Amino acid sequence: MRVSRTSATTRKTEPPSVSIDRAILACLSTALFVTSIAAAASSQPLPLDDASPTPTGARSLQTLIDAAEEGDVIEVGPGEHSGPIRIDRAIILRGAGGAIDGRGIGRVVTIAAPGVRVEGLTVHNSGTQVAQSDACIYLEPSAVGAIVRNNVLYDCAFGIWVHETEGAQVVSNRIRGREGIRMTDRGNGIQLHDSSHLLVSGNEISGARDGIYVAATVDSVIEGNTTHGQRFGIHYMYSYRNTVRDNESSRNKIGFALMGSLHLVVTGNHAFDNERNGLLFRDVQFCRIEGNRLERNGTGLFFFSSTENEIIDNEVVDNELGIKVWAGSRRNLVEGNLIRGNRQQIFYVGAEDQVWGTSGRGNHWGDYLGWDQDGDGVGDRPYRVNGLKASLLYRYPAVVLLLRSPALESIFHMADRLPIFRTPTIVDESPLVSALPAAPADLAEATTNRVLR
Numbered sequence: 001m002r003v004s005r006t007s008a009t010t011r012k013t014e015p016p017s018v019s020i021d022r023a024i025l026a027c028l029s030t031a032l033f034v035t036s037i038a039a040a041a042s043s044q045p046l047p048l049d050d051a052s053p054t055p056t057g058a059r060s061l062q063t064l065i066d067a068a069e070e071g072d073v074i075e076v077g078p079g080e081h082s083g084p085i086r087i088d089r090a091i092i093l094r095g096a097g098g099a100i101d102g103r104g105i106g107r108v109v110t111i112a113a114p115g116v117r118v119e120g121l122t123v124h125n126s127g128t129q130v131a132q133s134d135a136c137i138y139l140e141p142s143a144v145g146a147i148v149r150n151n152v153l154y155d156c157a158f159g160i161w162v163h164e165t166e167g168a169q170v171v172s173n174r175i176r177g178r179e180g181i182r183m184t185d186r187g188n189g190i191q192l193h194d195s196s197h198l199l200v201s202g203n204e205i206s207g208a209r210d211g212i213y214v215a216a217t218v219d220s221v222i223e224g225n226t227t228h229g230q231r232f233g234i235h236y237m238y239s240y241r242n243t244v245r246d247n248e249s250s251r252n253k254i255g256f257a258l259m260g261s262l263h264l265v266v267t268g269n270h271a272f273d274n275e276r277n278g279l280l281f282r283d284v285q286f287c288r289i290e291g292n293r294l295e296r297n298g299t300g301l302f303f304f305s306s307t308e309n310e311i312i313d314n315e316v317v318d319n320e321l322g323i324k325v326w327a328g329s330r331r332n333l334v335e336g337n338l339i340r341g342n343r344q345q346i347f348y349v350g351a352e353d354q355v356w357g358t359s360g361r362g363n364h365w366g367d368y369l370g371w372d373q374d375g376d377g378v379g380d381r382p383y384r385v386n387g388l389k390a391s392l393l394y395r396y397p398a399v400v401l402l403l404r405s406p407a408l409e410s411i412f413h414m415a416d417r418l419p420i421f422r423t424p425t426i427v428d429e430s431p432l433v434s435a436l437p438a439a440p441a442d443l444a445e446a447t448t449n450r451v452l453r
Contacts, residue, residue, distance in 0.1 A: 061085055061100070065093075076100065076121060083108040083123075087116050095120035095151070102126045107138040108156075114144040124155045130187045135161040136175075139168055148173065158187035159208065162195050169199045177208030183231055188213040192220070200225065210235040211249070214242065222247065232257045233271070236264065244269065249278075255297065258284050267291045277302045278319065281309070289314065300342065303329045312336045322346055325354065325426065335359065336432075340366030346385050350424045357382075357430035364432040372433045383431035 061081045064074055065088075072091045076098035083102040087093060090113050099122035102108030106127045109118060118137060127134035135158035139146055143162075149171040153159045159175035162168050175189040189205035190212045192198060198220040204227075205211040211227030214220070217239045225247045227233035233249030236242070236258045246268045249255035255271030258264060258281040269292045271278035278294035281287065282304040293315045294300035300316035302324040303309070313336040316322045322342035326349050334356045339345055345367060348354065356362055360378065370379035 065089075065091065084110065086110045086112060087118075088112045090115035092117040092119070093121065095122065098122070099124065102136065104128065106132070107135050107161075109137045110140065111137070111143040111146050111148075112140045113142060113146075115146065116143060117147045117149075118151065119147070119149045120151065122152045122154075124153065126156045126158070128157055130157050130185065133158060133161055133163070133191075135159065135187070135191075137161070139163060139165045141165055143168060145169075147171070156187070158191050159189045159205065161191045162193065162198060164194045165198070166195065167197045168195070170201075170203060171199065172202040173204075175203065175205045175208065177206065177230070179207035179229075183209055188235075189227070189230070191215075192217045196220065199223075206230065211252070213237075214239050217242065221245075228252060233274070235259075236261045239264075243267075250274065254278075254280055255294075256280070258282070258287070260284070262286050264288070265290075269293075272296050274298065278316075280304070281306050284309065288312075293317075295319065299324050302326070303332070305329060307331045309333070314338070317341045320344070324348075325350070330354065333359075335361045335363060337363045338366075339363060342366075346426055348385065348424065348426045352424050353427050354424075355427045355429060357428045360430050362428040362430035362432055365428065368431045368433065370431065370433070377432060377434045379431040379433050383428040385426045 061076065062085045065085060068074060068089060068091050070090050073094060074091060075094050075096040078097040080099050080101045083100045084105055084107055085100065087110065100108055102123070102125045104125055104127060108123050108126050111118065123136040126136050136153040136156035137148055137151070137160045139162045141164040143165050145167040146165070147169045148160060149169065151173045153173060154176040155178060159177070160170055160173065162170065170190060177186050177189060186209040188210045189208035190200060190203060192200070192214045194216045196218045198217065200212060200220070200222045201224050203225045205225065206227070206229045208230050210232045211230050212222060212225060212234045214222065214235065215237045219241050221243045222234065223243070223245045227247070227249045228251045231253045233252045233255045234244065234247060234257070238260045240261060241263045244256070244264060244266045248270045250271070250273045252274050254277045255274040256266070256269060256279045258266065260283045262285050264284065264287040266287065267290045271292070272295045274297045276298045278297035278300045279289070279292060280302045281289070284306045285308045287309045289309060289311045291313050295315070295317045297319045299321040300319035300323060301314065303326070305327045306329050308331050310333045312333065315338045317338065318341045320343050322339045322344065323346045325346070345365065362378070362383070365383050368379060368383050370381040370383070372378065373380055
């Protein structure tokens, strides 16, 4: 452990007159010399001899923090240094080969001052009380503008908890949860609670309950993170005006779960090999879901009770079920999406047909059998999902073995022709068959043109 400190001394001189005065002067000179040596020593980096899991060293980490001044840099040297610690002044705590062991007690590192930086550290062994927000690094409301970056965190209840904080940055950390216990008993890798103007970027998270959990957080950016092996990769609840971009989520129960939120921009993300859903949004409004790739998931895209959203230019490929539309999801703009190679393209539950592509630009369907005689890139007949067939496949997957049987072909044909057999379905009036056409002028700023390969 190294910390810098400067001191100043003022020399005093007295005129010698008699022998006793000389003796007094000699004593004073000796004391002044010793004081000067101490002052010089205090301006040099001070070692922290605390390489054991208990605070038995000459100077503990918390002691150095308590003695530090604003702007000081404390370097944590090799070895295991004891926590928990609390940072209540604007310093930089920097790892230099050292680790902080929380000894299983509460929050290992608590940041309680603005402008603090914690970087390059290994932090582990927090308390186990998820209900008490035990975490490896915990940011209090006073930690405005704090930066937590390039740290390695493991054996934590929560990895990093940001609580009612403004302007904090959580960047390029590696977080591993407690994989040896039940998923429901774990905390989240990064927990954002009632905060604003945050940047969460470039983190790698595995083995937690949820990778990044965002609750009641506004005007923040979640970008470039990698999450795998958890319940939800990124989980949103009741958060507004956030940007979620260029994240990767794989081998989770659900890749991205967006719930009860407004005005999210979700773009450029990749969800693959997730057990249930690649991207789920439930009870969300006024969100923009654009340019995401959802592949090899149970269901690629699932929207539930969500309205007034833009779902454009996404790739939904090679999933068990491509798109699932459920429970009052209406008045959404769904266009320019590639839906291809899914075992079942779409499953819809609703009281009436839902029509897409009314602006002249629909979606590209891998199983569309129509034609494009005028060469404008849009099919000359609508794409209609056979509601009866989709319902049977969703409920009884083994029906796929009989799809070409004369009996089922007759039933499906009657369902298309006779209203008594017809079930509500998805109708795309402008299915795309080649290069995506340009969007209408009033949507030019809301769409991204792409040539599909």
